[in-house]
Amino acid sequence: MNRYWFTAIILLLSVAFMNPHNMLFIFTLAMISGVIIDLKALRPLLRWKFLFFLGILVFGTPLFIGSRQSSFWGIPYSADILRMSANMALRSVIILMAIKIFTNHISIEQMSNWLKRVRLKNFSEVFATSMKMMPKVKEISLQTFEEFRHSPKNLNMFSQAFTWTAKLIARLLFFVEDSVIE
Amino acid sequence: MAQISQKTGAQTLSQRDTVLISLFGALWGLMEITIGVTVKGLRIPMGGALLTAFAVVIFTTGRYFVPKRGATLMMGAVAAILKIFSIGTIIASPFLAILMEGLIGEIVLSVLGVNRFSFIFAGITLLLYSILHPFISQGIIFGTDIYKIYLESFRRLGELLHISSAHLLWIIFIYAMLHAFLGILAGYLGFKLSRQVQQELNLLRSQKETMA
Numbered sequence: 400m401n402r403y404w405f406t407a408i409i410l411l412l413s414v415a416f417m418n419p420h421n422m423l424f425i426f427t428l429a430m431i432s433g434v435i436i437d438l439k440a441l442r443p444l445l446r447w448k449f450l451f452f453l454g455i456l457v458f459g460t461p462l463f464i465g466s467r468q469s470s471f472w473g474i475p476y477s478a479d480i481l482r483m484s485a486n487m488a489l490r491s492v493i494i495l496m497a498i499k500i501f502t503n504h505i506s507i508e509q510m511s512n513w514l515k516r517v518r519l520k521n522f523s524e525v526f527a528t529s530m531k532m533m534p535k536v537k538e539i540s541l542q543t544f545e546e547f548r549h550s551p552k553n554l555n556m557f558s559q560a561f562t563w564t565a566k567l568i569a570r571l572l573f574f575v576e577d578s579v580i581e
Numbered sequence: 582m583a584q585i586s587q588k589t590g591a592q593t594l595s596q597r598d599t600v601l602i603s604l605f606g607a608l609w610g611l612m613e614i615t616i617g618v619t620v621k622g623l624r625i626p627m628g629g630a631l632l633t634a635f636a637v638v639i640f641t642t643g644r645y646f647v648p649k650r651g652a653t654l655m656m657g658a659v660a661a662i663l664k665i666f667s668i669g670t671i672i673a674s675p676f677l678a679i680l681m682e683g684l685i686g687e688i689v690l691s692v693l694g695v696n697r698f699s700f701i702f703a704g705i706t707l708l709l710y711s712i713l714h715p716f717i718s719q720g721i722i723f724g725t726d727i728y729k730i731y732l733e734s735f736r737r738l739g740e741l742l743h744i745s746s747a748h749l750l751w752i753i754f755i756y757a758m759l760h761a762f763l764g765i766l767a768g769y770l771g772f773k774l775s776r777q778v779q780q781e782l783n784l785l786r787s788q789k790e791t792m793a
Contacts, residue, residue: 456723456730464733484730487723494722510662521599522658529603529610529659536607565774568642569781571608573789575600 403504406436410497414490419482426489433496440499444492453488460484532575539574543567598647605643606659609636613664613679630760633682633711634704634767636660640686641700641771642778648695650687657683678714682707697772704768708760 410429417425433440443449461467461484465477512523547563554562594602612635620628640653661679686703693699719727739749 460730460734463737464730480730483726487726487730490724491722510665521594522655525599525603525606525655526659526662528600529607529663532600532603533607536604536611561770561774561777565777565781568608568774568778569785571604572601572646572778572782573785575604576597578600 403436403500406432407497407501410493410500414493414497417486417490417493419486422486422489426493429493429496433493433500437500437503439503440496443499444495453491457481457484457488532578535574536571539570540567543570594647594649594651598649598652601643601647602652602655603659605639605647606656607663609639609643609656609660609679610663612636612639613660613675617664617675627759627763629714630708630711630763633707634763636679636682637686637700637704637707637764637767638771638774640683641690641703641768642775644686644690644695645772645775645779650691652687653690654683654687657686674718677718681710681714685710697769700772701765701768704764704766704771705761706764708764708767709757712757712760 410433413425413429461476461478461481462474465480467475467477469476469478469481543563543566547559550559550563552559613632616635617632620632625631640656643656644653657679661676661683664679665676685707689703689706690699693702716728716731735749736746738744739746
């Protein structure tokens with residue numbers, strides 16, 4: 400666990416020192432350490448939507464933005480914006496990989512304990528209670544929804560939904576108050 | 582009623598408060614899971630804003646019944662964990678977005694108290710924040726240079742469409758006003774729903790007493 404946290408923190412820190420001059424060096428080191436520590440962390444970075452966005456950012460923006468004084472096969476582009484975009488793209492890959500390494504190795508319980516420490520002292524009890532009451536919440540919700548479906552539609556759609564939402568919450572509160580008294 | 586109480590931050594929560602926070606946190610989380618998936622799947626325009634508006638209705642109603650400091654933040658934390666739990670893996674963005682909603686709602690309601698104005702103000706603040714959230718998270722991920730790209734693209738777009746920056750600002754202003762209007766509606770509905778729920782609850786209690 401600790402080595403994952405340590406790697407994630409180092410990766411996030413390395414981003415702070417990243418600039419267009421050292422970006423390739425830092426990116427290569429970050430990718431090597433990421434691959435060694437947790438290969439699975441790279442998977443979300445290979446989604447086509449993310450790659451498409453990076454493609455537009457790196458290769459699209461220099462064609463339209465900035466002073467387009469450089470040229471590639473006759474196509475004018477801005478070299479400054481290209482460097483800036485590439486820096487942003489590489490930075491985003493490292494940050495997302497660091498977050499993924501961190502979150503791949505943390506459980507819901509650890510997350511809940513962490514929130515407990517951040518001033519939410521009885522949070523774990525609140526969370527445990529909400530998990531416990533979930534089946535009853537589902538049961539009351541489904542029952543109310545069935546009643547709503549078979550109720551006469553003498554109001555407009557919004558008024559009907561509003562009235563039944565109030566009924567549902569009141570029933571849930573009533574159940575909760577009842578269980579606290581018991 | 583059980584007399585168990587716990588110290589949290591500045592205020593004491595009774596067992597009833599704890600259970601009610603759990604309930605509204607669970608409702609918020611369930612809403613994020615069910616409606617969130619539907620809104621994303623159907624690619625409804627302003628889907629994020631709609632989800633935030635529903636969240637405002639739920640947590641303001643919750644705060645009406647638990648008017649204690651920290652309650653909204655805790656509801657948000659429960660909802661955030663339920664949301665990531667439903668995905669199966671922890672994804673930072675929705676987790677942080679829901680936590681931020683809880684935090685902003687908490688600040689507004691702690692400062693202004695529980696009343697119609699504070700509910701509406703919380704709605705407006707959150708709906709306006711929902712416009713800024715993607716920019717803030719993109720700023721963290723891509724760095725502040727992304728803002729330069731956005732500003733430059735904004736200027737370029739204006740040139741291409743022969744629209745002045747002032748007109749583009751008007752478009753943004755109208756979009757923000759749409760969000761603010763949705764926030765007012767959500768806050769107002771939250772307040773109205775709270776009172777309606779109170780009436781229904783009193784009715785259920787009196788029915789129980791009659792039966793007893």
